[in-house]
Structures are given as structure tokens and as C-alpha cells.
Amino acid sequence: MKKTLGFLLTIVALINSNVIKAQDNSIFILGEKNNNTHNTGSVWLKEISTPDSVFEFGMAFASFAPNAKLDWHMHPGGQILIITNGIGYYQEKGMPRQVVRKGDIIKCAPNVLHWHGSTPNTGFSYIASSPSQKGKTIWKEPVDEKEYNVIDPSVPTANTLEQTIKALSKKKWDWMSAKNADSLSVLFDEKCEFVHMGGTWGKEREVDIIKGGFIWYKKAEVYSTSVKFYGNTAIVLSDIDLVAVVGGKDAINPFMVTEVYVNEGGSWKLGQLTFSHLARPLKLPK
DSSP states (O other): OHHHHHHHHHHHHHHTSTTSOSOSSOSSOOOEEOOSSSEESOEEEEEEEOOOSSOOEEEEEEEEOTTOEEOSEEOTTOEEEEEEEEEEEEEETTSOOEEEETTOEEEEOTTOOEEEEEOSSOOEEEEEEEEGGGOOOEEOOOOOHHHHTOOOTTSOOHHHHHHHHHHHHHHHHHHHHTTOHHHHHHHEEEEEEEEETTEEEEHHHHHHHHHHTSEEEEEEEEEEEEEEEETTEEEEEEEEEEEEEETTEEEEEEEEEEEEEEEETTEEEEEEEEEEEOSSOOSSOO
16 A cells, blocks of 8 residues: 555656646546446546556546546545545545545555445546455445535635636636736637637637737636636536737727636646627727
């Protein structure tokens, strides 16, 4: 177990090194989505290291959408969890439920019945390691829904999540105004789409446009913003007047901006940004 923990901590140190910038997104892809045989909600699992004759423990990366959890289970050889993102729950049978956050390390002793998962409103992810020679996971009954949904005051609610998304949307406008292409590149999902009056394109072109100054999102005057959640997806609608410089020419237009954010493993990523021109007159003076 000590060798396992030492190896895992080395992995975490690499994740946080300068080679991998201090971002919230994971270096691991999501992997295969579970078929809900031993879980509820959306859970993705990827094996990142298989056991062999030298290292007898396996390692896996798991990501949970909000409102997802594993059934009660136990590991004959025990298990170590390193929480890499988000906020989740961990509970051993007969013990109070724990709230776990990015950076926490959980050591579950052999044959201890337990469960872990995301909270109803936040996703989370972890690296898991278990000795393979002791046997496979033993699955038990699902977690009681009433117990799972007991509110914990330390966990974000729908209201606090709405404020989080609104703050992220505002930060995005600030980064656009400052031409902060590096921060925007982290926020934009790799498959992000941008729908403008002049066309539709992907992340790479949008980042290049901002970095090169062809479009300068000089100022977004936001008059109203609404947020709706659908599982691990947040849709933001904002009524704005946008002051921009396009190809060296000033432009002010009223837009309804649609932002689609997706939470994967505890990180909110922008999946789509659409500018829909409004018929209303400008509120900002030209």
C-alpha cells in the first residue's frame, strides 16, 4: 500500500507540474461510459495502468457527471482514491457521509463496504488504485436515494451553481476584452463551436482571431442573464450590447448570446457560443 500511495502521489505531482499548466481540465480522456450496471447517473471509466509482474496494482481514471454514484461495494485488497477535480461524496457503511474535494486522498481498507459518487449538483473525478492479486470488486445494493439526497450545507446548491456559471460567463467576457487567449483556450472545449454573423468555426480559429486582434471583443454590456441546467449542461442566455473592433473597424450590435457549458469531471467547459442579432435598438450610445 505504501508503494502504491507513493507512486500515485508522484502521478499527482506530474499533473500539477509546469508541463501540465495549472488548469482544472484533466490530462486523461473520459474513457468508456458505464452501462449503469453498478451505478446510477453518468460515469466514465478509463484504465490508465494495468497490473503486471512488477506492479501488482491497477490504476483507473473515473469521471462522474452531477447526480451520479456507484452502488455499495468493497475491494478485497482495499483502494486508494485521489480526487483530481470537483466535489463528491464518500461513505463507508455505518459511518457518516464525507464530502471530498480536489486534492483529497481517500484510503479504503480491504473488504470495507462503501460507495462514492458526485453530489446532485457537482461532478467530480478521481484516480483509483487497487491491488489486483486480492480479487475483483464485490458489488452490493444501490445507494438509497433519500439518503443520497440529504442536503449538505457545505456542497454547492443549484443557486450557488447558477452564480458560478454567471461568474464564469462574466470572466469569459473579461478575458475576451483583454485578449487573454491563453485563459480562453483552457475554457473552450476542443470541439467548441462559435456561431457569428459572418460564419461558424471552431476553437483554434476563434483563439487565433482573438490573439491576432481581428475581432476585439472590446466591451460586452450585459443587461440580463439567465441560466438553465440540464444534467451536466448549463445553457446561458445573455442580452447584451457588444462593442467590438472587427478588421480594424468599430461595431456596436445588440445580441442575444447563447453559451453552452458542459461539466465533465468537475470542470465547466464552453461547448458553444452563439451570437444572435436582436431587432431591438441599441441601449449603448454609438
